Amino acid sequence: MSETKVCKFCQSEIPKKAKVCPNCKKTLKQGHGCLISLIVFIGMIVAIGYAIMNADPEIYVEKSKIEEAVGCSQDEAKxxxxxxKQCDITDYQDVKADKGLNGAWNKKDKGYRVETQDGDEVLMWLTQKNKVLVLKYADNMxxxxxxxxxxxxxxxxxxEEVTKWEVECKxxxxAMLKSPSSAKFGGWKYGKDKKQIVVQGYVDAENSFGAEIRSQFQFKINRKTEAITSFIFDGQELMQ
Structure with missing residues (x-):
C-alpha cells in the first residue's frame, strides 16, 4: 500500500500522514470536514426545535374574541x-363594540354586544380600564x-328545556284538535324568568270540515314544580 499522497495544491508527492505540505507549506484538511459540518447543522436544527417546543405558549395563542373586540391584554380578557362565567355566559360566538351604548352608565364607559351560540344577546359595559361595569340581558340585570x-x-x-316543553305543549x-295527524306547528317563542316559563306558538290543522285553520296557543309553566299553570288556546283559558 502506498505511503504517499499528492498535495492538492502543488501536486507534489508527500508522505501520506502529512498535515502540512513540506513543499508549498499549505495545511491539508482532513477528510471528515463535511461530516463535522453535517453534525453541527443537525445539532442546530434540534436545538431550534427544542427551543420552539419549550417557548412561552402565550406567544402562539390566538387572541380571544374579547381581546380582539376590546383591545385589552390577555389578563384583562381573562x-x-x-x-x-359567573352569569353562566360561557358559549358566545361573537363580541362587538357598539358606540351607541357608550356612556350609558357614566361618561367614559364602553358598550359591547355579546352574542351567544343560541343567538341571544347580552349587553356589556366596561370601564376605561376594561373592568366589567354592567351585564344586561333584555330588561334583566x-x-x-x-x-x-x-x-x-x-x-x-x-x-334541553326547549325540546322538553315543545314535546309537552304539542x-x-x-288533544284539542279534531285532526291531530294534520297538525303543523310553528312560530315558537319562549320566555323565562325566575318563577315561570312561557311557551307560545301556533298550529295549522284541519277542522271537522277538512279545512285547515290556524290556532294560537300559550302555556305558562311553574319553574319549581314544572306544572302547567295556564293554557290559552285561541284566546280561551283552559286551566280553570
Missing part, C-alpha cells in the same frame, strides 16, 4: 371572561356594582 345579580339561564331556556294542543 378577568372579563371570569365575570361572564345580570351583573352590576361588582356583583352577579342573576344568570343568563334564569331568563333563557336551554336546548301533546296538550293535539
Amino acid at each position: 378577568a372579563i371572561e371570569d365575570i361572564l 345580570l351583573y352590576k356594582k361588582g356583583k352577579a345579580k342573576a344568570k343568563l339561564t334564569d331568563y333563557v331556556l336551554s336546548s 301533546s296538550q294542543v293535539e
Whole structure:
C-alpha cells in the first residue's frame, strides 16, 4: 500500500500522514470536514426545535374574541371572561363594540354586544380600564356594582328545556284538535324568568270540515314544580 499522497495544491508527492505540505507549506484538511459540518447543522436544527417546543405558549395563542373586540391584554380578557362565567355566559360566538351604548352608565364607559351560540344577546359595559361595569340581558340585570345579580339561564331556556316543553305543549294542543295527524306547528317563542316559563306558538290543522285553520296557543309553566299553570288556546283559558 502506498505511503504517499499528492498535495492538492502543488501536486507534489508527500508522505501520506502529512498535515502540512513540506513543499508549498499549505495545511491539508482532513477528510471528515463535511461530516463535522453535517453534525453541527443537525445539532442546530434540534436545538431550534427544542427551543420552539419549550417557548412561552402565550406567544402562539390566538387572541380571544374579547381581546380582539376590546383591545385589552390577555389578563384583562381573562378577568372579563371570569365575570361572564359567573352569569353562566360561557358559549358566545361573537363580541362587538357598539358606540351607541357608550356612556350609558357614566361618561367614559364602553358598550359591547355579546352574542351567544343560541343567538341571544347580552349587553356589556366596561370601564376605561376594561373592568366589567354592567351585564344586561333584555330588561334583566345580570351583573352590576361588582356583583352577579342573576344568570343568563334564569331568563333563557336551554336546548334541553326547549325540546322538553315543545314535546309537552304539542301533546296538550293535539288533544284539542279534531285532526291531530294534520297538525303543523310553528312560530315558537319562549320566555323565562325566575318563577315561570312561557311557551307560545301556533298550529295549522284541519277542522271537522277538512279545512285547515290556524290556532294560537300559550302555556305558562311553574319553574319549581314544572306544572302547567295556564293554557290559552285561541284566546280561551283552559286551566280553570
